[in-house]
Amino acid sequence: MRDIFRHLRHFRRSLWFKPMSGRQSNISKFFTLGPEDARKKRISTPPAVSENETTSQTVKEKKNVTVALKNEKLTNNGEKRRSDVLESLKEEDKDASDTMEVKRSKVNDQSSASSTSSSSNPISEGDTTPSDIPPIAETPLESTKKQEKKKSHATFADMVSTFTKIEKTSKRLEIIDIMGTYFFSILRNHPDDLLTSVYLSINKLGPDYSGIELGIGESIIMKAVAESTGQTLQQIKQAFHKVGDLGLVAQSSRQNQPTMFQPAALTLPFLFDSLKSIAQMSGNQSQNRKIGLIKRLLSSCQGAEPKYLIRALEGKLRLQLAEKTILVSLANACAQYHADKKHVQLSQSDRIHAEQTLRDVYSQVPSYDIIVPQLIEHGVENLRETCKLTPGVPTKPMLAKPTKQFSEVLDTFDQATFTCEYKYDGERAQVHYTEDGKFYVFSRNSEDMSVRYPDIMASVPKWRKPEAKSFILDCEAIAWDKEENRILPFQKLATRKRKDVKLEEIKVRAGLFAFDILYLNGQSLLDAPFSERRKHLYSMFQPVTGEFDFAKRSDQQSVESIQEFLEESVKDSCEGLMVKMLEGPESRYEPSKRSRHWLKIKKDYLSGVGDSLDLIVVGAYHGRGKRTSVYGAFLLGCHDPDSETIQTVCKLGTGFSEEQLEQFHKQLSQIVIPKKKDFYSHSEAPPHQPDVWFEPKYLWEVLTADLSLSPVYKAAIGYIQEDKGISLRFPRFVRVREDKNWEDATTSEQVSEFYRSQMVHNQTSARASSPNVEEY
Numbered sequence: 150m151r152d153i154f155r156h157l158r159h160f161r162r163s164l165w166f167k168p169m170s171g172r173q174s175n176i177s178k179f180f181t182l183g184p185e186d187a188r189k190k191r192i193s194t195p196p197a198v199s200e201n202e203t204t205s206q207t208v209k210e211k212k213n214v215t216v217a218l219k220n221e222k223l224t225n226n227g228e229k230r231r232s233d234v235l236e237s238l239k240e241e242d243k244d245a246s247d248t249m250e251v252k253r254s255k256v257n258d259q260s261s262a263s264s265t266s267s268s269s270n271p272i273s274e275g276d277t278t279p280s281d282i283p284p285i286a287e288t289p290l291e292s293t294k295k296q297e298k299k300k301s302h303a304t305f306a307d308m309v310s311t312f313t314k315i316e317k318t319s320k321r322l323e324i325i326d327i328m329g330t331y332f333f334s335i336l337r338n339h340p341d342d343l344l345t346s347v348y349l350s351i352n353k354l355g356p357d358y359s360g361i362e363l364g365i366g367e368s369i370i371m372k373a374v375a376e377s378t379g380q381t382l383q384q385i386k387q388a389f390h391k392v393g394d395l396g397l398v399a400q401s402s403r404q405n406q407p408t409m410f411q412p413a414a415l416t417l418p419f420l421f422d423s424l425k426s427i428a429q430m431s432g433n434q435s436q437n438r439k440i441g442l443i444k445r446l447l448s449s450c451q452g453a454e455p456k457y458l459i460r461a462l463e464g465k466l467r468l469q470l471a472e473k474t475i476l477v478s479l480a481n482a483c484a485q486y487h488a489d490k491k492h493v494q495l496s497q498s499d500r501i502h503a504e505q506t507l508r509d510v511y512s513q514v515p516s517y518d519i520i521v522p523q524l525i526e527h528g529v530e531n532l533r534e535t536c537k538l539t540p541g542v543p544t545k546p547m548l549a550k551p552t553k554q555f556s557e558v559l560d561t562f563d564q565a566t567f568t569c570e571y572k573y574d575g576e577r578a579q580v581h582y583t584e585d586g587k588f589y590v591f592s593r594n595s596e597d598m599s600v601r602y603p604d605i606m607a608s609v610p611k612w613r614k615p616e617a618k619s620f621i622l623d624c625e626a627i628a629w630d631k632e633e634n635r636i637l638p639f640q641k642l643a644t645r646k647r648k649d650v651k652l653e654e655i656k657v658r659a660g661l662f663a664f665d666i667l668y669l670n671g672q673s674l675l676d677a678p679f680s681e682r683r684k685h686l687y688s689m690f691q692p693v694t695g696e697f698d699f700a701k702r703s704d705q706q707s708v709e710s711i712q713e714f715l716e717e718s719v720k721d722s723c724e725g726l727m728v729k730m731l732e733g734p735e736s737r738y739e740p741s742k743r744s745r746h747w748l749k750i751k752k753d754y755l756s757g758v759g760d761s762l763d764l765i766v767v768g769a770y771h772g773r774g775k776r777t778s779v780y781g782a783f784l785l786g787c788h789d790p791d792s793e794t795i796q797t798v799c800k801l802g803t804g805f806s807e808e809q810l811e812q813f814h815k816q817l818s819q820i821v822i823p824k825k826k827d828f829y830s831h832s833e834a835p836p837h838q839p840d841v842w843f844e845p846k847y848l849w850e851v852l853t854a855d856l857s858l859s860p861v862y863k864a865a866i867g868y869i870q871e872d873k874g875i876s877l878r879f880p881r882f883v884r885v886r887e888d889k890n891w892e893d894a895t896t897s898e899q900v901s902e903f904y905r906s907q908m909v910h911n912q913t914s915a916r917a918s919s920p921n922v923e924e925y
């Protein structure tokens with residue numbers, strides 16, 4: 150019986166992929182010749198772990214789980230499992246009417262312009278009653294009637310077979326190809342499921358600002374896996390300890406479980422809604438309800454599905470599918486789909502155009518909820534017109550390049566007019582105000598931080614002139630000392646609570662320094678020159694001491710005046726200066742770009758490498774002497790989005806207080822992993838191995854005296870020298886970056902730029918100090 154089902158399944162899958170085969174080669178051809186290759190600046194980047202290595206590792210991991218599980222005496226008590234399911238179902242029924250709390254931290258009690266389509270609560274669907282339960286633990290998810298209706302939906306099985314292919318390669322172009330083919334097939338067969346398939350591929354449940362996040366605790370997942378596969382919690386824990394991947398444990402446990410009924414295929418919308426429900430469950434009994442729902446999902450999984458389901462629940466798919474990869478794949482799939490619809494041939498330039506358009510639009514409106522329906526309907530045509538900057542939806546902020554020398558400023562801007570502004574040391578705040586008077590503050594990461602700043606919200610009527618009916622401002626939020634009337638250091642701002650902030654309880658007041666305006670009264674200002682945007686900014690708002698002001702500026706163009714202004718900024722508790730292009734098309738606001746048209750000069754860093762780095766904590770070394778109970782040093786890495794690896798860059802042991810070391814030990818002990826991740830790139834030599842490895846999670850800001858080439862550390866390997874990475878010399882801890890995810894860490898390319906600029910700087914100084922050297 151099982152075999153027949155297996156064959157049927159296989160047959161269904163082969164049908165699924167058949168219509169794609171012609172396309173696939175087409176798409177592949179394009180991708181292999183794709184512009185990504187040409188754009189690569191590096192000499193070469195060997196993959197951190199070869200394909201064979203990765204595959205053999207996975208096989209090894211699987212073996213480990215099986216052995217681990219076999220070592221335990223498996224109690225395969227069907228009766229017990231059945232009663233468990235009954236128990237949990239009763240519990241779920243009881244709890245189904247509980248209200249769910251939406252996590253979105255929004256000040257205004259309303260749904261945003263683009264809020265995700267309302268999710269139905271799968272528990273309350275009431276499609277499974279205890280009497281439907283078959284004699285084993287596989288609870289059918291949906292009645293036959295419902296299955297018929299949902300037959301037209303994309304299945305998790307097909308998504309998982311795509312993920313399995315991706316896991317076997319580390320080549321970005323191949324991954325783009327596989328994902329492109331997958332999205333294309335969804336567009337052709339189940340366009341309504343495109344949005345869910347995109348979200349599930351990136352393991353998100355909505356746009357970043359929706360605040361709905363997965364990341365279910367290990368203990369809940371282990372319980373669910375144990376209960377649904379008839380094992381003890383102890384067995385699951387031991388297997389997990391051995392392999393370090395609950396997904397693999399779940400997969401293996403499920404495979405060892407005898408099944409009588411083929412469960413109904415898990416559809417993407419059902420899975421997505423269930424995950425959303427799980428993420429939003431809170432309050433009384435929520436843990437049991439979560440376990441109940443996870444068990445039901447698990448019982449519908451087959452093959453490799455449990456592995457990805459569990460990883461999705463944990464909030465880490467481990468596929469390293471970067472946003473860029475998804476965007477390129479999606480753009481190509483849509484371009485092909487619409488060309489087919491119109492019976493036209495798709496040219497390479499059409500594809501590049503599609504890719505560029507989608508990337509631009511996404512950086513302005515980073516919400517698939519808004520973009521995907523338009524893509525299905527019209528492709529990238531008109532996308533720029535239909536998906537526009539809107540108050541209430543955060544846009545990706547423009548970023549600046551660091552600079553080490555004043556002369557670099559003049560070189561960069563050449564003859565163009567520029568302007569200098571104070572660089573305030575607080576937190577980026579994108580302030581939105583909608584036509585209907587709703588107010589939001591978004592972080593650098595597009596997270597909704599409105600609840601963090603009730604004091605700022607309360608002050609809006611004081612500084613907004615009535616003519617400003619809707620707007621988006623780019624600001625820095627700082628801590629303000631009311632008594633002394635001055636800016637407080639960043640550390641003070643960081644002491645503010647991040648959630649549940651009550652206006653009357655605020656001790657450290659926040660104020661805004663506005664430096665740009667992106668949207669005003671129904672119009673996007675992104676393409677207007679900066680000088681014009683500034684005029685709007687000055688005319689629509691008014692300064693209120695300690696609550697709102699414009700970033701202090703100087704439009705002088707000489708090196709001496711920049712130097713003077715820099716001194717002044719530091720006296721006024723600022724970090725340095727931002728130098729920005731003022732006039733012409735190049736002074737437009739470029740969302741998400743780290744642009745040459747914005748330079749940052751930080752006073753402290755002029756003698757170092759020009760800027761601090763934000764690095765991922767990937768490992769640690771046990772402390773010695775006074776530090777035995779904590780970690781004494783840490784292994785840090787930068788992010789290489791192209792190869793989707795984390796490359797190690799230094800061992801860090803200075804700059805910490807005793808309290809910090811204790812706190813970090815507590816935090817990091819929670820995320821220890823049994824062995825290095827496949828995508829960590831570090832020397833294999835035993836003396837260079839840390840005592841423990843961590844999940845990528847925390848990002849620390851680090852300063853360094855200079856950079857050097859290194860055979861041990863792998864940062865930017867291939868950028869400067871084929872077989873050497875770059876490492877930091879005398880690194881020093883500055884602070885934890887809570888406003889950035891680990892994916893936003895300093896990139897390998899940035900590390901290589903720091904190194905190059907240091908080389909240029911050193912050569913210039915050498916020439917200046919010994920003018921005759923070159924003559925000999």
Ligand SMILES: Nc1ncnc2c1ncn2[C@@H]1O[C@H](COP(=O)(O)OP(=O)(O)OP(=O)(O)O)[C@@H](O)[C@H]1O
Nearest residue numbers: 548549570571572573574576577625664700727749
């Ligand atoms: N006048 C200003 N114009 C633009 N940004 C400003 C200004 N004053 C302060 N800032 C802040 O400076 C930040 C850029 O410099 P900073 O070195 O602090 O960047 P960061 O947050 O560490 O990010 P990265 O290092 O990735 O650029 C902006 O994101 C913004 O928060």
Ligand SMILES: [Mg+2]
Nearest residue numbers: 573574575576
């Ligand atoms: Mg800053």
Ligand SMILES: [Mg+2]
Nearest residue numbers: 760761762763
């Ligand atoms: Mg920085």
